[in-house]
Amino acid sequence: MKRSRGADLVIPALALGFAIYFFVSIADLAWEAKANGVVIGGVLVLLIAIQAARIALELGRGKSDLSLAELWEPRDVLGKRAGMVAITVLFIATLHWTGLTLGLLFAMAAALWVMGARGKVLVLLPLVVAGAAYLLFVVLLKTDIPHGPFERLFS
């Protein structure tokens, strides 16, 4: 059976992209500002080249393929995983309007639902988490976290 090595190239690809961007961003700087980055980035690029060569050799010998399956497996939780990330993105994006308490309440309820929780826990757990977050971040610590309708009502 062939080994799936496509996923093994994702981190090196990200690292290589970042290293190139890093080199571009420091091109015009003084040596003190780029010495460390050039050394680290140089070694990183070399290591990535070795990893790519290693995988290329395996591909050439027909021992592996470029499948990304490793990242998605097991497929039955793929929906849950994508749902959790999507809910978190939505939570952060709407925090300015919903405020911490309401935003966390809805996001927790949605995340629990995506994870397969049903019944009373869908209401109780989000209420407890949102309430605790409100007490800690808004009442006790008085942080600058965005305030929404709930926080304004109780301020």
Add this chain to the structure above:
Amino acid sequence: MSWDFLLGQFAAQFGLWWVILPAILLGIVVGILPGFSPQNTLIMLLPLTLAVPVEQAMAFMISLYCANHLAGGIPAILVKIPGSGGAAATTLDGYPMTQKGQAQQALVLCFTASVFGGLITTLATIALLPWLSQIGLHLRSVEMVVVMLFGLTLIAVIAAKDTLKALIAGFFGLLIGVIGTDHIYNTPRATFGFLELYDGVPLVPALIGLFAISEALVMIEEKMIVGQSGRERALEARWSDTVEGLRLSVQKWWHIVWTSFVGLFIGVVPGAGASIAAFVAYQQSRLWSKNPERYGTGIPEGVIAPEAANNGVTSGTLVPTLALGVPGGTTAAVMMIVLQYHGMVMGPRLFATNPEVAYGVFISMAVAYVFMIFTILPLARYMSRVVLIETTYLAPVIILVTIVAAFGERQYLFDMSLALVFGVIGYIAHKTNYHVTGILIGILLGPLFEQYLVRALRISQGDLTVLFSSTLGNILWAFLVLSLVLPAVKGYRRRT
């Protein structure tokens, strides 16, 4: 300094139990939550500490600080989420112990190593204060480069399974650690245009993303974070498991002692911190072990070393603050503000003019550790039950609560998004066996390494031989080479 004076100080500090106990509880809560640092908590409570007498203020701050260092290991062991950078190394063996159903023992080891490590080094500090205060003066940028390299060699240590992947992870982390303005000209580098990255990559969102979010995204593959046998063991958790943890701690007493001293010596260097100390202690513990290959599989020494060092740092950090007037860290700086507000003049004179405050700080620390062991040890049995919560509930709570916690340190919404980005990177690294700890070590130590390296090179006008120009530095280089060569020699001997 007479025995009468010391005994009187101990009695006075025990009398402040009503200040110490609430501070310990607050410190534990703050320590468990990633994103809440003791310095931020102390800054928020500054009006309170300025309003009360200096002895009470110091007892409160010291107790909160020590409890915070201890509590960071709790989530690191139970759910692989370090409460602070100093507890990141604890995940390496603490979490595997939890997965084996030994969460209670791991917690007890964490508590005892923290408390006794902290206590021993505090007492040593009281006895050796005049000498310890000199260490910081001898360790200059050249020596610090080597100390940083000690921490960075852990990347090679964790590379046992796949060297190339671990090295890529480590150097990727190091390059991420270079993001931000440089130390000389303040010119931004690789900030993607975000002003929020000018100060570098903030540690808390990186920690939360790489450990908490990525782990939560992986843990949903299973019903619980422990397997069937681990579940059965956790369900049967009894007081005997706490006793077993205590027995292991007694058995490994020497390990607690020497790794806590690693923390103390690194702590006295201004700018070095608990995370460096914990990683260096873990690396050294593995180096001198007869079974280095068992590290990372969930062994007591792997929990003891980082936790004892993490708490050995607490007294070390205060040495340069009190003896030289140079704060050893942000928390120490906050404490210095309070002391100065009360009219104390930092430096060697403090020990002559106000010995009750100068020595009182360390005695207060020792007393806080004594209170801590009795407060937290009985809780290990109940804390270990966290592993029995189904991932259906645990994963959403971890992801959303830690995302909010990412906001805590700098109060930027940007940090919440950054934590999610690191979460996705951590998830990919996790699934493809690129060690997330390697990435974190790079992010943690990268900026400090650059700072000391560039400083040394500036002094020598770019001449690299400056790194071998001091006797102490060369001794440290010899130790560094030894710690890299010795495992290879040991491995070769074992094979032949």
